[in-house]
Amino acid sequence: MDATLAVTFPTECCLCRAELASECGLRICRSCWASLTPWRGPSCARCGLPFASPHALDSAVAECAGCRRDDPGFDVARCFGLYTGNLRRAILRVKFAGDERLGGRLGELLAFPWKMLPNDGELGCPLIVAVPLHSARRRERGYNQSQLLAGGLARALKRAVTERPAILRECLRRKRATPPQTGLSVAARRENVRGVFEVVHPAAIRGRRIVVVDDVMTTGATISACARALRRAGAAEVIALALARATPQFPDLSSADRDNTVDGLDRDWT
């Protein structure tokens, strides 16, 4: 692990190293936190993929090429922001520097894309589930970062809506460990996670509206595989929410990341 991430100084912002005016629990300065902004530009109506060009929506179908080619498995997916800059660095801290508390706070940001979705309420309050890690990786890390995000989302929604959304723990199981998705083609990513997920207690989700939460969505192969498993087990509706969307349309150009060799940690999407 990169030493600059492993060592933390309580009086410094963990993202920009600026001195913190007062000791705060999260160790992120005000301006870094404020830089975690939601995507407000044009995006695919189905999977939420942000479009670099507003002209992408000029066609009659407001869906990206991927969604037009294959059914993504979920009803709709949305992300909070782009997997670049401080949002990306914050996620890497949660995954590889043990910053569980930050994971919970970042999860609260998922309330933003959730509230942007049309919500007819017909299916009632959603059940929130996290994309699971394989048990070996879960043990190695000590926690599942997506579960932290799910917890944060549930807290944020509890404050915002009258009906209490519930988290369903241990809902999905990863049947086998899969090689990292990084560097694989779209088709290879899909093949890599095909049939990997199963619902542990199908009765708990039958006929329900499910929100499945992940940290980073790239092609959507992983969250689609989760959505298909949930559908097969009887979920009525599956909404995928990811904190960040990684897309080559918006590469991370911040030199600070490269200098800190954070990319070396970015070895795995799980």
Ligand SMILES: [Zn+2]
């Ligand atoms: Zn900062």
Ligand SMILES: [Zn+2]
């Ligand atoms: Zn799409």
